[in-house]
Amino acid sequence: MNPLTKSTTSVPIGPQAAARRSRPQVLLRKYGWSLAFLLPAAAIFLLFLWLPIMKGFVYSFYSIDFVNGNKFTGLDNYRTVLADPDVRIAIKNTLYYMFLCLIIGFWVPIVFAIAISEIKRFQGVFRVAAYLPNVIPVVVLYGLWRWLYDPVGPINASITSLWGGEGISFLSDTSWSMISLVFMETWQQFGSAMLLYLAAVLSIPRDWYEAAEIDGAGIWQRIRHITLPSLRSLILLMLVLQIIGTSQAYQSQLALLDGGPMNATLTYALLIVKYATTRLDMGTASAMGVLMFLVLGVLAMLHFRLDRKGGDAA
Amino acid sequence: MMDRGILSGYDLKRKRTRIGYSVMIAIALLMSITMIYPVLTTMLNGLKDNAEVNSFPPKFLPQSWNWSNFDAAWNYIELPLFLRNTLLIFGGNMLMSIIVLGLASFSLSRLNLPYRRAIEMFFMITLFIPPTTYLIPNFLNLKDLGLLDSFFAFWLPAGANAFFLLLLKNFFDGISMEIFEAARIDGASELSCFIRIAVPLSLPIFATLAIFVFASAWNDWFWPSLIMHKDSHYPLSTAIYKYVIQAKMLNLNIRFAILTLVMLPPIVVFLLFQRFIIRGLHLGGVKG
Known part of the structure; x- marks a missing residue:
């Protein structure tokens, strides 16, 4: 001792x-x-x-060669990353994608959780319906949404029959393609987040609302001063998780559009995948991973701190 | 005690609130319909004839019901083979998670450990390292270990999951200590404590685990396409992606029929066990 x-x-x-x-x-x-x-x-x-x-x-310091063996190349891979104009595009696209996910997707499960918590009859049906897309394999959704977004698909059919005009090239128009992906993913994924929020909303003691109502608080005031503050730590945690998750997105971009049209959906993670698969440069792919690690490390620390705090409270 | 939420019975007596409430229900209904519509469309498109799927504007119900599409879909690729691969991956991953992570979490939760803090860190920090940052090195690592194109490339790494470890550990933390004390006094070893007490008690958390493991085995298409090179080793999702989603010459109605076949089993399982599954997901908590 x-x-x-x-x-x-x-x-x-x-x-x-x-x-x-x-x-x-x-x-x-x-x-x-x-x-x-x-x-x-x-x-x-x-x-x-x-x-x-x-x-x-x-x-990240090697040139990876399956046939002749790996060779140490110093900082060459990092130089390749910095010199590649696609990297800048990919970073911009990733930030744009993260931003879209926040404004299109983040609030949806919270709003529906609060709304559905107020529905007394058949609440289970709404829960099941909202969670249903989570159960469908994503590859099926890729096939399905390609058709839904088709220039002659059902969404465009409704648009042209309601407002007339040309319809929208959801996937092949560079200004729409990323938005279309985010919309699809929100549709698919909001259910699981909603279930978590719903459980949190339902665990708020009912007499708080009773007391607030007696004190003259209106419905919006009750939501603003009781419901939302009770959800605060969950919302914060989900926000961090979403930012970490969306910063790494590549699968739907790859499956539906392969990063196109004209690199409009080329995210940073997708570029890593492309370096490894089509450009066959796994060293540079590793270097991009390291750079991403350094950036996301900050976020991960934040997540870690939040998690500790949440764990102690629970 | 009255059953109330944010709204009380008194609120609902007011006309403006009632209108607002109805609008809210209408929106929730609309949401449910947009969730269910694509599923039904996929099935119904699988029953149309090809000219009809391609017609504009699309109709919801088929004019003729072509059940033979499903024959063609079943025979288009070897679905049973790919299904078997998916189930193999699921079974092996599940077994690996239960044995490796079950033992480890039992130890972390219930037994004496030196340097507990450091050991927990060793496992838990991996939860905070974003997997995409080491996606390619992970592939290279499996290649270095000679595991490419083998199901062990799925099974062995399945035991390296800090989230599942945490899930199991939290569950074991909740089991009362006395039960184990009693068993020890009766002369049970730690191993038989684990096998005969902890495992039977943890069936609910194993079920939750099974939901997650199944979802990833059924869903993942990209990672298997990287580490499996033989077509006959692909799991269902990868095969569907390669041969159906990417196919150029496949008729749209047959495509939808195949998608329906792949989509139905998990939906049916979900609908049958939804109460159970949703409860299980809650056990899984936020960290999914």
Whole structure:
């Protein structure tokens, strides 16, 4: 324990030596099972999470070649990233996408959670309906939405029959393509967030509203001063999660539009994927990952702090 | 005690509030319809003949009901093979999660540990590292380990999931300690405590886990397309993406029939067990 006893162990005195011999046994008895239980998980985490995370940094300094072996190239990959004009476009698109997700998508589940919490009959039907798109495999949705967004698809049919005119090229028009993707994803994903908000709304004690009403608070005042403040920590956490999640988006951009039209939906993460798959430059892809890690690290810290706080409160 | 929410019975007696409330219900109904409409459209388009799916403006109901589309859809690609792959991935991932993460979370939650804080950090920090930042290194790592094109490339990393670990640990934290004390006094080892007490008690949380694991096995299409190179190893989603979504020559009605076949099983399972599933999702909490 303290440095004194440690220094005296060099002098072999009977009882102390005996204590030292049995110490590993004591430790084994005390911690043996718990460490044995942890061992498989520790090995798996090391091999399949920590190792790739570390390798990312290493590979960012290498030129990856499956045939001739990897070669150390110093900062070349980082120079490639900085020189690539697509990177700037990709960053701009990613920020635009994150912004759209916030203004189109973020408030939707909150509003519907509050609305549905007030519906007394068949509340379950609304819950199930809202969650339904989450259950459908995303590849099915890609096929479906391609048709819905088609120039001669049902959405355009309704638009032209209601207002006339040309209809909108939702996917092939550069000013619409990203908005269309965000709309599709909001439609698909808001249900799961809504369920969380709904549970939080329903857990607000009813007598708070009763008291507020007796004090003369109107409906909007009750929502503003009771409902929303009660949801505040959840909203904040969801906001951080959404920002972290949307900053990494690439799948629907890849599946529906392959980053087009004219790079309008090329996000940063999609560019990483493209460097790895079509440009076959995995070193640069790793370097882009490292740069992203450095930027998102700040956000991750924020998430970490929030999570700790939320965990203590709960 | 009256059942009330934000609105009270008194509010609803006022005309303006009642109108507002009806508008709100109408909007919620509209939302539900926009959720259900695309699902029905997919099914009904799968039943139309090809000229009709391509006609403008599209109609909701088919004029002729072509059930034979589903025969063609079933035979277009080897759906049973891809389904088997998906189920293999799901089963292996599930087993791996339960054994590896179950043991680890039991240890973290219930047993004596030295340097507990450091060990928890080792696992939990991975939760905060965005996976896209090491997407390609992860692929290269699997390649270095010689796991590409093998189902072990799914199964083994399935045990490296800090979110599931946290989920299980929180659940074990909630089990009362006395039960384990009693078993220990009766001479049970830690392993039999885990297998005979902790596992049977954790069936609800394993069910929640199963929902998440199933959703990702059924949904992921991009990652499997990176690490599996043989067509016969693709899971369903990847196969659908490659051969149906990307197909140029496939008739639209057959395409929708295939999509219907892929979409129906999870929807049916969801509708049958929705009460259970939604409760399970709540157990999963925010961190999904």
